[in-house]
Amino acid sequence: MERHATTGLLRRPDVTLPRRLALSASTIDGGITPRAEVTDWITRRSLEQRHEVARIPFVALRNWSFHPASGDLRHDSGHFFRVEGLEVHSDYGPVPHWSQPIINQPEIGILGILVKEIGGVLHCLMQAKSEPGNINGVQISPTVQATKSNYTRVHKGKPVPYLEYFRDAPSEDMLADVLQSEQGSWFYRKRNRNMIVEVTGDVEPREDFCWLTIGQLQQLLRVDNLVNMDARTVLSCMPAGVEGNPLDAETDLGAAIARSAETSTASLHTSTAVMSWITSRQAQHEVSTATIPLNEVKQWQRGEDEISHDLGLFFSIIAVEISTNSREVQTWTQPLVRPYGTGVVALLVKRVDGVLHALVNARVEPGYLDVVELAPTVQATPENYTSALSGDRPPFLDLVLASRPEQVLFDTVMSEEGGRFHHACSRYQIIEVGADFSDEGLADFRWLSLHQLTDLLRHSHYVNVQARSLIACLRGLR
Amino acid sequence: MERHATTGLLRRPDVTLPRRLALSASTIDGGITPRAEVTDWITRRSLEQRHEVARIPFVALRNWSFHPASGDLRHDSGHFFRVEGLEVHSDYGPVPHWSQPIINQPEIGILGILVKEIGGVLHCLMQAKSEPGNINGVQISPTVQATKSNYTRVHKGKPVPYLEYFRDAPSEDMLADVLQSEQGSWFYRKRNRNMIVEVTGDVEPREDFCWLTIGQLQQLLRVDNLVNMDARTVLSCMPAGVEGNPLDAETDLGAAIARSAETSTASLHTSTAVMSWITSRQAQHEVSTATIPLNEVKQWQRGEDEISHDLGLFFSIIAVEISTNSREVQTWTQPLVRPYGTGVVALLVKRVDGVLHALVNARVEPGYLDVVELAPTVQATPENYTSALSGDRPPFLDLVLASRPEQVLFDTVMSEEGGRFHHACSRYQIIEVGADFSDEGLADFRWLSLHQLTDLLRHSHYVNVQARSLIACLRGLR
Numbered sequence: 024m025e026r027h028a029t030t031g032l033l034r035r036p037d038v039t040l041p042r043r044l045a046l047s048a049s050t051i052d053g054g055i056t057p058r059a060e061v062t063d064w065i066t067r068r069s070l071e072q073r074h075e076v077a078r079i080p081f082v083a084l085r086n087w088s089f090h091p092a093s094g095d096l097r098h099d100s101g102h103f104f105r106v107e108g109l110e111v112h113s114d115y116g117p118v119p120h121w122s123q124p125i126i127n128q129p130e131i132g133i134l135g136i137l138v139k140e141i142g143g144v145l146h147c148l149m150q151a152k153s154e155p156g157n158i159n160g161v162q163i164s165p166t167v168q169a170t171k172s173n174y175t176r177v178h179k180g181k182p183v184p185y186l187e188y189f190r191d192a193p194s195e196d197m198l199a200d201v202l203q204s205e206q207g208s209w210f211y212r213k214r215n216r217n218m219i220v221e222v223t224g225d226v227e228p229r230e231d232f233c234w235l236t237i238g239q240l241q242q243l244l245r246v247d248n249l250v251n252m253d254a255r256t257v258l259s260c261m262p263a264g265v266e267g268n269p270l271d272a273e274t275d276l277g278a279a280i281a282r283s284a285e286t287s288t289a290s291l292h293t294s295t296a297v298m299s300w301i302t303s304r305q306a307q308h309e310v311s312t313a314t315i316p317l318n319e320v321k322q323w324q325r326g327e328d329e330i331s332h333d334l335g336l337f338f339s340i341i342a343v344e345i346s347t348n349s350r351e352v353q354t355w356t357q358p359l360v361r362p363y364g365t366g367v368v369a370l371l372v373k374r375v376d377g378v379l380h381a382l383v384n385a386r387v388e389p390g391y392l393d394v395v396e397l398a399p400t401v402q403a404t405p406e407n408y409t410s411a412l413s414g415d416r417p418p419f420l421d422l423v424l425a426s427r428p429e430q431v432l433f434d435t436v437m438s439e440e441g442g443r444f445h446h447a448c449s450r451y452q453i454i455e456v457g458a459d460f461s462d463e464g465l466a467d468f469r470w471l472s473l474h475q476l477t478d479l480l481r482h483s484h485y486v487n488v489q490a491r492s493l494i495a496c497l498r499g500l501r
Numbered sequence: 502m503e504r505h506a507t508t509g510l511l512r513r514p515d516v517t518l519p520r521r522l523a524l525s526a527s528t529i530d531g532g533i534t535p536r537a538e539v540t541d542w543i544t545r546r547s548l549e550q551r552h553e554v555a556r557i558p559f560v561a562l563r564n565w566s567f568h569p570a571s572g573d574l575r576h577d578s579g580h581f582f583r584v585e586g587l588e589v590h591s592d593y594g595p596v597p598h599w600s601q602p603i604i605n606q607p608e609i610g611i612l613g614i615l616v617k618e619i620g621g622v623l624h625c626l627m628q629a630k631s632e633p634g635n636i637n638g639v640q641i642s643p644t645v646q647a648t649k650s651n652y653t654r655v656h657k658g659k660p661v662p663y664l665e666y667f668r669d670a671p672s673e674d675m676l677a678d679v680l681q682s683e684q685g686s687w688f689y690r691k692r693n694r695n696m697i698v699e700v701t702g703d704v705e706p707r708e709d710f711c712w713l714t715i716g717q718l719q720q721l722l723r724v725d726n727l728v729n730m731d732a733r734t735v736l737s738c739m740p741a742g743v744e745g746n747p748l749d750a751e752t753d754l755g756a757a758i759a760r761s762a763e764t765s766t767a768s769l770h771t772s773t774a775v776m777s778w779i780t781s782r783q784a785q786h787e788v789s790t791a792t793i794p795l796n797e798v799k800q801w802q803r804g805e806d807e808i809s810h811d812l813g814l815f816f817s818i819i820a821v822e823i824s825t826n827s828r829e830v831q832t833w834t835q836p837l838v839r840p841y842g843t844g845v846v847a848l849l850v851k852r853v854d855g856v857l858h859a860l861v862n863a864r865v866e867p868g869y870l871d872v873v874e875l876a877p878t879v880q881a882t883p884e885n886y887t888s889a890l891s892g893d894r895p896p897f898l899d900l901v902l903a904s905r906p907e908q909v910l911f912d913t914v915m916s917e918e919g920g921r922f923h924h925a926c927s928r929y930q931i932i933e934v935g936a937d938f939s940d941e942g943l944a945d946f947r948w949l950s951l952h953q954l955t956d957l958l959r960h961s962h963y964v965n966v967q968a969r970s971l972i973a974c975l976r977g978l979r
Contacts, residue, residue: 032767032854130785195772200777200782216784262773289510292672295740298959299678305961306609306680306694376510391960392870429594481776483783483871 039200043130043263045147047237048499049271055141055147062244064233068151069160072231074347076155080328082357084342094318094325094342096349096358102172102445104128106330106340108320109211111389117415124330124340125390125487126360126443127211130171131202134253135189135218137166138198139226139234146234148185148226150255154441155345156359158448162251163243166232184229186343192220199260202483203491204396206439207388209338211314211359214392214483215253217260225381238270241499246313247436248448252492255437259491263477270501276379276432277501283473284378284498290472291380291462300469301485304385304395307466312389336407338362341445364448365436366408368491369423371400372432373456373470380470381497383460383490386417397479398486400468418468426454433496449489453497473497508510513544515850518676522742525623525715526977527749532714533619539721541713547638552825554633557882558806558898562820562834565657572796572803574818574836575832581922584808584818584836586798587689589867591788595893600798602689602808602818603868604921605689608649609680612731613661613696615644616676617704617712624712626663627703627732632919633823636838637928640916644710660909662707668895670698677738680961681969682874685866686915687816688836692961693731695738715739716748719977723953725914730915733915737969738952741955748979753979754910756858760795761857762976769858769940778947779963781874782863782873783978790867814885814964816840837923842884844927845912847901848971849878850910851934851948858948859975860940862896874965875957878946896946904932912960927967931975 052058081089086099096106109125137148152164169183174190194200198219205213228234235243240258244250250258263478271281282288292300318325322333331339341361346354371382386398403417405424433453440447462468476494479485487492530536542619559567563704564577574584587603630642652668672678676697683691706712713721718736722728728736741762750758760766770778783947796803800811809817819839824832851859881895883902911931918925940946954972957963964972 032769032856092518128573129787193779194774194777197773197777200773200780202780216780291510295675295677299672299675302678302680302694305673309607311607378510484962 040262041264043145044237044262045142046143047057048241048264049238049269050144050236051238051242051451054144054239055146056239058239058473061233061239062233065151065161065163065181065249067246068231068254069153072151072161072347074153074160075345077344078328079344079424081153081342081358082327083344084358087342087356089317093316095316100172102130103170104412106317107211108315108317109312109353109389110315111310111312113387113389115308115310115387122315123337123389124317124323125211126213127207127316128170128213132170133167133174133186133189133218133258134165134215134216134257135167135185135220136257137188137226138221138255139223140221141234141276144236145221146236146466147240148232149240151233152251153347154251155193155343155357156437156441156445156447157248157322157444158446159248162441163240163249164251165254165257168253171239176236182366184232185226186284188220188222192218195439196220196222197261197484199257199481201260203256203260203482203486203488204388204391205488207390207396207487209390209444211389211390212313215256217257219257219261228242233309237264238499244499245433245435246428248438251438252488255492255495258495259486260480263474271301279374279377279379280473280497282377284477286474286478288378288474289354290475291470294475294478296317297469297471297475299310300439301385301395301397304467305393310387310389310394336363341446360443361445362404362447366399366402367420367423367452368399368449368489369401369419369454369494370490371419371422371451371454371456371460371499372497373458373460374471374473375458380472381476382460382468382470384475385467385469386487388487391484391487393484396485397485399490399493402489418465423452423454426452430454430456432500433493436477437492451493451496453493453500508796519742520554520738521618521714522740524621526719526742527716528622528714528715529720532622532717533624533712534717536717539711539713539717540762541548543629543639543641543727546709548768549633550629550631550639550825552631553823555822556806556809557820557822557834559820560805561822562836565834565836567795571695571794573794574662578650580608581835585689586793586795587790587867588793589788589790591786591865593786593788593865600793600800601800601815601867602795602798603689603792604691606648606691610648610693611645611652611664611696612643612693612735613645613663613665613698614732614735615663615666615704616697616699618699619712622714623699624714626706626710627713627718627720628708629711630729631825632729633821633835633927634919634921634923635726635821636916636924637726640919641718641727641732642729643735646731662710663704666698666700670696674698674700674800676740677735677870677959679738679959681734681738681867681964681966682962683966685868685874685965687868687922689790689868690870691868693734695735697735697739710885715742716977719974722977724914726916730918730970732967732974733970734759736973737853737964738958741952748950752979757852757855758951758975758978760855762955764952765955766856766950766952768856768953769853769948771951772956775947775949775953779863779873779875782945783834783891786865786872788865788867788872814841818833821923824858838921838925839923840882842882844882845879845898845901846927846967846971847879847897847930847932848878848968848975849874849897849932849934849938850975851938853936853938853948856950858950859954860938860946860948861947862964864946865964869962870964871962875963875968876965877971882969896943901930901932904930908932908934910978911971915970915973929971929974931971931978947955
């Protein structure tokens, strides 16, 4: 980027950045960390980060307790997060009014990936990190993944490595910097700051860290439960890097994705029409939410070691004790959200004249700040739809469950955030349908091209965390 | 816009639209409505729309009453709006904790301008509309200005003319369609849908309506209290129309504004840096707000005909009775917010290498959905800063108050929305400073070019209503 010496004006687009990103995305073997070493690194770190998680009764929680009046589950410091109640009135979906437990975590944390050109190729500094709710050992995480309570060291743990690169970064070094929401069914208005910062100086990788190219990360996204949610959401905010990736041209699919990512490509709907559709969905749905005392939530019961729904559906709140040798503190206890069943998260895609489009759903979740965000085509836990309670089956769920192998472009089980969720796994799929599959008459669905989604990802409140995961995965398909 | 016959793909940008908008902006005399007729039209409509507003005691309100328990002021139908209390905790500004009355109006209304090419020039269908809070008679308003209660006809009035063009518009006919906030000091999370729709068929202007070019509207914006707030905010959302306006080249200032509006122009900060700065401001400020019963608000008293602050500052809530022959219903009563003093709303601008930049302020207001929006450089009521209560004087207020005549590019008294606010006038100014005036060290201020502001205006939650007014005015300067 050049700043004019006397006027101070900056040329607007960094013309070389898309090419540098494309080079990194096409580098799978030529990076500083050989492919075999990545597997070794993960295995080694899993062994190293001894990590035991045991369910405990609520009374065994240390520094956490239920408030006597409200029944809210809170940390004594007032920091971290609280489990409260949420009351929802909605004109959307089969259930117009309900209450539920919800995590209230008003602090904005940092999810940051440090990027550096090494040997002429951009590399991302990734962390092998175990989390109490992980179904396996460590997963690949961003360079920094820290709540404000973490990095202001409320729990008096070790300092967060590399945090200074994000807290003090000049805005000219940012490749991305945007607040993004997390699960709106489980979190009340939670947002994290998704940051990608490029450094030019020396950065020494500490023992839990490793430099990986974007191409390597795209490969690793295809491995079950390996790249964690926080890494996926930050990667989804990466600017487009589409020009001249030689791998894209190798297959028809790669070319269709590359064309879809080009801002100059024609799409089924203009960007103004897409914005208008989103606005119409926000204006259409009236959803009012209010936090209420946890003990006023209806149809949920608090037992000795679990807060659960009368029908045994949705999720429960549990308590765990964690012992590890690699976290900021050595042992601790905390509540976790434990969802029932394995989620189905699927994006239908189609090629229109050689340009890939994805079918997104304007979805209402009670925890969103602005009512509606764009979700994958299907985002559901099939088990929740077997009972009489939940009414209508989500559109396209049965189509996804019945998809034929040759339609499935991507199919990986991935975990939601292990710091808040216990064994929360979903099957993430990208499924191709025929070009005649239209969105006409589907008020809550639209076919968007990849560059339209990338544009939206520069802003908050548009693309939900499940869709962000699938966009990060979609970019790596060929 | 062309849709490919077999594939259905649309070329993304409407290449002719910027030129058509520029032509309309440069047409001041050649439009369908001659200049002299516009003045006649306003005068005639002011006489026609007889309009009497009298202050009344709260007990004389019909269909409005204070809730016995909460003290909230509400309409019997539950519609329209409520005056409630708001409790604010903030880490920003001189006062960390306060409570205040606030208008809660969760419905999303429509502010829409219908646009049509007449004689080869785009014209806007504008309405001469009187509002109970207006300091004068009618003001120039959008084609449609309707709350949801209005257009679903809760008060059983006449139907809203031209509403069907906005409610049923295909998203491909939209020039703009975005939810924008309103005053965050007076409204709790209020947003209206700002729409600009182009029609091609015949549209007959009814007696209160008139076709005006963008150039004519830009001239009328320079007249005190003539173009109302709703018209200004919709106009600010107009896409850029910069290519080939011959008027721009006539003056240095016009050329500096035109260059600033071009997306390819260099700016002081890259767009990514601007986004990162906004994100940093959102993440920096912790503001928590909760609605509370109006009678729990501290330091405010309810009298017979006024709810006011103990120090006589800020604003009060009053009640009025309106008689008119031109509204949807003939007479009615309602509460209004009555601010004290005349606001100062000023944008500092400077030219950098011939490109105009505007100094915007990342401002916290308790009623914003997302904590921070970009405000003009100065937005203050000087009277509120004479007392000990309010602490620090806003940055640049004294600079604006002391500006020399040759610095002042724009200086007009304009009204806030007359449907909710009683005689709420502010002096809107655009003031030019030297190119050496830097934003370094000013964490909450940045110099942005006009095309950066126009980009942000395609989205919600970025630019506040006062800044939107000044952007609409700035575009018309030469």
